[in-house]
Amino acid sequence: MWCVQRRLSEFKGFVFDIDGVLKLGDKPIKGAAEAITFLQHENRKVAILTNNATRSRKGIVDEMKRIGINVGIDEVFGSACGAARFIKHEFGGGKAFVIGERGLREELKAAGIKLLPASKAANADFVVVGLDRTFNYKKLDAALTATMNGAMFIATNEDARLPIEKGAKPGAGCMVAALSTCAKKKPDVVIGKPHPYLLEMAIEAMGLKKSELVMVGDGIETDIAMANAAGVYSVLVLTGNAPRKAELARLPRELKPSHVLNSVSELPSNW
Known part of the structure; x- marks a missing residue:
């Protein structure tokens, strides 16, 4: 894992979990669509990576569109x-x-x-x-x-x-x-997180090095564990399955995120 917190503007690609990060149930996380649009306007590569297998890639693209997020089918990596x-x-x-x-x-x-x-x-x-x-x-x-x-x-x-x-x-x-x-x-x-298969698919498709990539998720034992094990910079958002801030200090090193945001909506202000 990364020991020093870096500016998010240093990275070329951002991979996002869906459930608990971009939406909760059928309700979008406030500011999520704006955060994705910000990254796209900054010419950063964006990908969606989800363990949820109830939706096909086309289904995920359509679902993201309904909450104001525009991604292509080649930017979606689901289990x-x-x-x-x-x-x-x-x-x-x-x-x-x-x-x-x-x-x-x-x-x-x-x-x-x-x-x-x-x-x-x-x-x-x-x-x-x-x-x-x-x-x-x-x-x-x-x-x-x-x-x-x-x-x-x-x-x-x-x-x-x-x-x-x-x-x-x-x-x-x-x-x-x-x-x-x-x-x-x-x-x-x-197939899914914390195992590396989906992340390896995303890295290959995005054409980036691991050091150029950020994984944004709410799951300590899935998103963060996977990113840290792979040497990818990890950002924990405190929505969805995330623990309370006070509990983060007690996590073992392999589960500690590189960066913590209250919500994905804070990503542009941490640029």
Whole structure:
């Protein structure tokens, strides 16, 4: 991690988490759109990086547009497209049983991965698990059957909670933990933060060095841990899942952010 606080104007690229940083639930964080627009006017590269696999890249672009943030599909890196990319690049495709929602299924289909119903899950090459708000015993049973038959267990992320405007809701990690418990194994691969896969995708696409990049997030154990481990300058915003300021001093070195803002809206004033 960076030991000395730097001026944010020194950096060429900024990567933002969504939930808890740019919005809470369906409500945009005040000043978030203005902060992104400021960076774009300063000719800085901007990217969106999210663990939430319920939305495809197109869905995220549309969602950002609704809250006044304009980004292109090539500037979005989500765990849904990350999972699809991983399967396609590492295995050339295959058959998958999915615990997840529309965005994850769309990305997998777009990558040419065949999606299997629960009745045929035993034939799956992969079990891909993301946030699923219709999760049930039937899906868990099918995923267990696939896993016991040798399917690779891929988790989009292991987030325990999803921040919303007033509190939080269960995250994808709850579904992942359910399958881990009955399968008696951890995921073979985890795509999302704090694992580096999505950040590596963003760095490659942005064409920047790690030293030129900032990761802005609200998650100590996801955004900040990932950035610090990768040698990327980390900015914690105290919205969403962030701890209280008084708790930051007690964090271990690998979890301490390089820079702290009350909200992403303060980014221009810290230029």
